[in-house]
Amino acid sequence: MSAPVLDVRGLEVTFRTDHGLVRAVDGVSFALEAGETLGLVGESGSGKSVTNLALMGLVPSPPGDVRAERILVAGHDLAALTPRALQRVRGRDVAMIFQDPMTSLNPLLTVGRQLTEGLEVHGLARGKDARRRAAAGLGEVGIPEPETRLRQYPHELSGGMRQRVMIAMALLCEPKVLLADEPTTALDVTIQAQILELLRALQRRHGTAIVLVTHDLGVVAGMANRVQVMYGGRLVETAPAPALFRTPRHPYTAGLLGSVPRLTGDTAARLVSIPGQPPDLARLPEGCAFQPRCTLAVARCERERPTLDVVGPSGPTRDTVGPSGSARDTIRADGAHRSACFEHARVRPAEVAREARR
Amino acid sequence: MSPLLEVRGLAKHFPVGAPRLFGGARGVLRAVDGVSFELARGESLGLVGESGCGKSTVARTLVGLYPATAGTITFDGIELTKLTHRARAPFRRRIQMIFQDPYASLDPRQTVASILMEPLRIHRLGKPRTRRLRAMALLDAVGLNPRHLYHYPHEFSGGQRQRIGIARALALEPELIVCDEPVSALDVSIQAQIVNLLRELQERFGLAYLFIAHDLAVVRHISQRIAVMYLGRIVEVAERDALFAHPRHPYTQALLSAIPEPDPERERTRERIVLEGDVPSPLTPPTGCAFHPRCFARDRVEGDRCRLERPTLEKGLACHLHDTESHHFYPVSFARPDAKRRS
Numbered sequence: 001m002s003a004p005v006l007d008v009r010g011l012e013v014t015f016r017t018d019h020g021l022v023r024a025v026d027g028v029s030f031a032l033e034a035g036e037t038l039g040l041v042g043e044s045g046s047g048k049s050v051t052n053l054a055l056m057g058l059v060p061s062p063p064g065d066v067r068a069e070r071i072l073v074a075g076h077d078l079a080a081l082t083p084r085a086l087q088r089v090r091g092r093d094v095a096m097i098f099q100d101p102m103t104s105l106n107p108l109l110t111v112g113r114q115l116t117e118g119l120e121v122h123g124l125a126r127g128k129d130a131r132r133r134a135a136a137g138l139g140e141v142g143i144p145e146p147e148t149r150l151r152q153y154p155h156e157l158s159g160g161m162r163q164r165v166m167i168a169m170a171l172l173c174e175p176k177v178l179l180a181d182e183p184t185t186a187l188d189v190t191i192q193a194q195i196l197e198l199l200r201a202l203q204r205r206h207g208t209a210i211v212l213v214t215h216d217l218g219v220v221a222g223m224a225n226r227v228q229v230m231y232g233g234r235l236v237e238t239a240p241a242p243a244l245f246r247t248p249r250h251p252y253t254a255g256l257l258g259s260v261p262r263l264t265g266d267t268a269a270r271l272v273s274i275p276g277q278p279p280d281l282a283r284l285p286e287g288c289a290f291q292p293r294c295t296l297a298v299a300r301c302e303r304e305r306p307t308l309d310v311v312g313p314s315g316p317t318r319d320t321v322g323p324s325g326s327a328r329d330t331i332r333a334d335g336a337h338r339s340a341c342f343e344h345a346r347v348r349p350a351e352v353a354r355e356a357r358r
Numbered sequence: 359m360s361p362l363l364e365v366r367g368l369a370k371h372f373p374v375g376a377p378r379l380f381g382g383a384r385g386v387l388r389a390v391d392g393v394s395f396e397l398a399r400g401e402s403l404g405l406v407g408e409s410g411c412g413k414s415t416v417a418r419t420l421v422g423l424y425p426a427t428a429g430t431i432t433f434d435g436i437e438l439t440k441l442t443h444r445a446r447a448p449f450r451r452r453i454q455m456i457f458q459d460p461y462a463s464l465d466p467r468q469t470v471a472s473i474l475m476e477p478l479r480i481h482r483l484g485k486p487r488t489r490r491l492r493a494m495a496l497l498d499a500v501g502l503n504p505r506h507l508y509h510y511p512h513e514f515s516g517g518q519r520q521r522i523g524i525a526r527a528l529a530l531e532p533e534l535i536v537c538d539e540p541v542s543a544l545d546v547s548i549q550a551q552i553v554n555l556l557r558e559l560q561e562r563f564g565l566a567y568l569f570i571a572h573d574l575a576v577v578r579h580i581s582q583r584i585a586v587m588y589l590g591r592i593v594e595v596a597e598r599d600a601l602f603a604h605p606r607h608p609y610t611q612a613l614l615s616a617i618p619e620p621d622p623e624r625e626r627t628r629e630r631i632v633l634e635g636d637v638p639s640p641l642t643p644p645t646g647c648a649f650h651p652r653c654f655a656r657d658r659v660e661g662d663r664c665r666l667e668r669p670t671l672e673k674g675l676a677c678h679l680h681d682t683e684s685h686h687f688y689p690v691s692f693a694r695p696d697a698k699r700r701s
Contacts, residue, residue: 190613190632192616218618218625221619222625257620259550261573261578263602267598270554271554277515277518278515
């Protein structure tokens with residue numbers, strides 16, 4: 001096993017608010033190797049985006065406070081870095097793409113200026129050389145006439161084009177880790193298909209490790225080797241992607257899978273919905289955060305907070321990258337199926353739950 | 359029996375850019391450009407398409423928020439497009455709308471009671487006391503606690519607000535509800551709650567829905583028939599199961615194949631049609647078939663027909679391939695053999 005390019009242990013992010021202390025991320029750990037994709041799944045307020053921001057050192061403090069046993073990005077310990085040193089890691093070793101390209105590109109600067117800025121800041125190229133590399137970067141993400149595009153402003157491009165520009169910008173310094181926060185949520189499905197295809201191809205070519213934050217289980221199924229499900233700021237389940245989708249071992253994951261309307265199968269049955277509302281992070285219940293909405297909850301769930309424990313074997317984690325047949329099956333040390341649920345043995349996959357309801 | 363709603367050749371064009379001195383021509387955005395469909399009582403028709411295809415403009419034109427540029431809207435035998443604003447009032451009661459954004463569509467300074475009683479007051483239905491009882495019954499019908507009558511919208515979550523929006527639409531006992539992306543702003547687990555609720559209400563009150571969404575999987579769970587729009591026109595309309603099993607229009611095929619499914623094994627093995635390029639602007643729509651610049655099947659049509667001639671919607675399909683013998687059906691999981699494949 002090669003050394004992980006991203007190694008996070010016990011990440012905690014809290015915010016001081018008028019409603020009290022909000023624990024947005026509470027004890028999240030994971031490791032990621034080159035070429036791997038980790039899916040970080042959850043609904044709004046689950047802490048998935050804040051996790052990514054913390055990895056970039058972008059959580060504003062105050063009101064935010066980031067603590068962790070360690071955050072290692074490509075061998076750099078983020079906690080030990082001075083702001084200047086962090087600046088050198090950010091954008092170069094770890095880069096981020098955001099959901100909304102319109103608000104994350106500067107409307108006042110040309111595409112070319114925004115692309116070359118990163119190269120110059122990190123001392124990788126300047127002047128004509130930087131411009132040449134920027135044009136090549138745009139070409140790589142499938143933008144026609146890159147030279148012309150360099151002179152244009154973001155508003156002159158379509159939504160899909162802007163997202164491509166942002167991906168090109170993120171990849172220009174050839175980062176080892178790419179943090180993608182809902183990279184296709186704002187796009188139409190046919191454009192989403194193009195962008196996901198592009199991310200897969202670029203990953204194959206450069207061996208970039210990707211943390212993919214999304215609420216869309218379909219996107220995760222097609223992209224991720226491993227999946228971590230978050231609820232109320234905590235990890236509730238983590239597993240190799242095939243195992244998570246086939247045999248979810250947390251009632252929230254099973255409920256989430258059941259809620260997704262499918263393109264095939266029965267339409268007469270009701271969708272399996274999760275009763276109740278997502279939790280208020282300032283007023284999380286004692287014990288398990290999901291327990292008020294859980295159909296499997298027992299008395300213990302109200303008192304005691306379940307820990308993330310191994311519930312199944314680790315599986316091949318590399319099998320969704322690359323054409324089938326070329327899959328390199330490596331068993332990861334922490335690729336095991338873990339669930340934070342006392343009643344995990346009683347969890348049934350969504351399809352089964354759906355049948356039972358009829 | 360005549361349909362509840364009949365739409366013929368509906369068009370809505372918006373002038374764009376500054377008016378020219380001496381009345382020169384301004385640009386025209388053809389948001390909806392000749393849309394026809396009908397809807398029976400108690401039926402639900404899904405209207406799908408990507409952003410900018412005109413589906414929301416169809417919704418707004420139907421409920422009278424926009425005047426139609428051309429075409430007719432006939433509701434229960436009466437041609438609405440001919441009526442004056444005043445004469446149309448009783449029909450506004452019978453056609454209601456649910457909006458996408460549960461944050462923007464409720465007045466933050468009104469209580470739930472006032473939101474639900476306002477339509478009753480405007481249409482002079484009931485007395486104040488019976489109106490309050492009605493408001494409580496409506497809350498109960500959409501799964502909210504009637505005790506929350508005097509709460510304000512900000513005290514509710516997104517899913518609960520959408521329920522209030524649905525209760526408001528139900529207040530006037532409409533026959534048709536136009537649902538414009540009613541679940542796309544909600545979390546997945548809440549989406550399922552709302553979809554289930556809409557289905558229940560349809561059965562209970564015999565409602566007809568025009569259900570507008572970009573998410574085909576959601577539409578599948580709530581529609582009997584589905585119409586697919588592209589750049590202001592309907593390119594295909596079919597029974598739900600037929601559309602998913604045998605999509606006929608190349609765009610429908612691409613759209614279905616682009617939807618990611620929550621199944622890693624299927625995602626890995628499935629062939630996918632990845633369309634090239636972006637949706638063109640409705641300001642300068644392509645000549646002929648609006649889809650032809652992105653179409654993977656256009657070479658199979660003889661000559662330059664796709665570029666020159668606009669296909670009309672016949673037997674549920676607007677495509678020149680329709681009348682050639684080489685037309686084949688491909689189920690969702692298989693792309694056409696000549697389509698660009700995902701490696």
